[in-house]
Amino acid sequence: MEPKLLLTPGPTPIPPQVTHAMSAGMIGHRSSDFTSLMENVQSSIRPLFGTDHPVAILTSSGTSALETSMVNLVEPEEAVLIIVSGAFGDRFRSIAKSYPYEVHIYEVPWGEGLDIEDFKDFLASKQNIKAVFSQACETSTAVVHPINALGKLVKDYSEETLFVVDGVSAVGGMKFDMKADAIDCLVTGSQKALMLPPGLAFVAMNNTARKRASNNKLPRFYLDINKYFDALEDHSTPFTPAVSLIQGLDQVLSLYNEEGIEKVFDRHLAMRNMLRAGLKALDLELLVEDAYASPTVTAFKSDENELSHIKDALKNKHGITIAGGQKHLKGRILRIGHMGYMFPKDMLTVLAALEAILSKHRNKQYYGKALAAAQEAYYE
Ligand SMILES: Cc1ncc(COP(=O)(O)O)c(C=O)c1O
Incomplete structure (x- = not known):
């Protein structure tokens, strides 16, 4: 007992109010009820990402958000730099290696923090890096990276280079400011600091990243982020979403606002x-x-x-x-x-x-x- x-x-525990909200009963995802639910969710989720831009919601696990960020922001044959400091940096590496990219890896010993000066030199030694990928929190080692300093370094290297952050074990549990941190794309999943069951992935992009995504020629279908942002204009999703999780998310966001x-x-x-x-x-x-x-x-x-x-x-x-x-x-x-x-x-x-x-x-x-x-x- x-x-x-x-x-x-x-996964993390679910508040009883959220469990209750998730069992409210099904609503059609093309109904006006769902549209107003999505509208509500959109306005209250943005502060957790530290952005005024829309946050796309996919029905899939956190890894899909990592892959979405890469396949939408990097074109075939382009160079990416991945900070690997644990199992989830490794995940970014594996995703990158599945596509025709030029992959550069900056290794950080597991459990150690990133040495910003050393990283600066490493980045400067590489040419034409189109995007830098890092975890905010490397869950496998419990290390947080200096995201703000990294963002500045990436933009000093080139204004054209995108900074992509995996916030799967961070969004909701630590402060982000996409503009101040120079983050172009920030992603997360539902089952960590968002107090939901696994099953939703989130992708926030600024206008620079959105533009890159809409011009990207790499073939993709379910993970084509443009579809999600287009649907968001009508407070909708391109495919059937995990409706109950989004009902729960609405409750999560009101609990966080209350606190x-x-x-x-x-x-x-x-x-x-x-x-x-x-x-x-x-x-x-x-x-x-x-x-x-x-x-x-x-x-x-x-x-x-x-x-x-x-x-x-x-x-x-x-x-x-x-x-x-x-x-x-x-x-x-x-x-x-x-x-x-x-x-x-x-x-x-x-x-x-x-x-x-x-x-x-x-x-x-x-x-x-x-x-x-x-x-x-x-x-x-
Ligand atoms: C930092 C980080 N990135 C990515 C993932 C992968 O997410 P998922 O297992 O939901 O695909 C996790 C999961 O633990 C994670 O902690």
């Missing part, structure tokens, strides 16, 4: 700070330095046996699910998601459970230590 706690970096968007971002930062303080108090080493620590996901290290024990005990004894590492970080880290419908009290819950697990496992007294550190970080 005890409610379970899902603290993974996606206040700045407060939502502050809450995410507060959860990060609490968790980092608490984990340190448990003698757990954080994977990422403070300067690059994500407001939406936190990774910590330990030996493989201890990590496996922690993950199992959290799930089986405390009803809390967290995530393991991906690819070569498997068995080396655990990741705790703190985005969307998650709150400071959830951080206290997971830290209290970790105190109990580690006190027993290490035969050491941890009771109260992580909680005190987290509460100091939150209240002081």
Whole structure:
């Protein structure tokens, strides 16, 4: 009977009001009800992307938004530069390699922040880069990249070069300003800080990117973003959308507006700070330095046996699910998601459970230590 706690970096818990909205009953996607729903959604979703431009909604997972950004903004034979700092930078790389592009990769060691000066030199050594692709938050390592500084660098390199940002584990959990950050295209998915089930992908583009997309000769059909923007003019979608998810999205956006968007971002930062303080108090080493620590996901290290024990005990004894590492970080880290419908009290819950697990496992007294550190970080 005890409610379970899902603290993974996606999918994330759904607020009951959103579940309720999603079960309101089906409406036709060509009906006036749907048109007014889309109109509402459009006006309230833009602040989360930090833009006044329309945000296209696709019925597909986050990866489709990554692919959409690339196939609409880059022509065959053109050069792209991809920042690869984890599993999702790798995803951009795999997408790029599936198309006839010239692909340049800037590798960042997993778990480390991007060195902006080094990146500047790397970019300067490449010619005719048409677009630079980066994660805002690399979910697999819990690193955030310096998006604002990157955006400026890209535009210093060339005003013609587009800056494309994967905000899948960031939009809704951290502030964006597409203009100030020089982002031409920002994408995300529904199942992270947008507090929805998986199934929607979002693509925001400024006018420069829209123009590039409408002139692009690369063959594409479902992922042709022009179709979505054209349909948005009539508050519609080109294909049958996931109507219930959009009904839920409307509710998500009113919940975020009720809380206040700045407060939502502050809450995410507060959860990060609490968790980092608490984990340190448990003698757990954080994977990422403070300067690059994500407001939406936190990774910590330990030996493989201890990590496996922690993950199992959290799930089986405390009803809390967290995530393991991906690819070569498997068995080396655990990741705790703190985005969307998650709150400071959830951080206290997971830290209290970790105190109990580690006190027993290490035969050491941890009771109260992580909680005190987290509460100091939150209240002081
Ligand atoms: C940063 C980032 N990009 C892309 C994706 C891929 O999204 P999806 O699994 O919805 O296709 C994820 C999913 O975890 C992600 O965290």
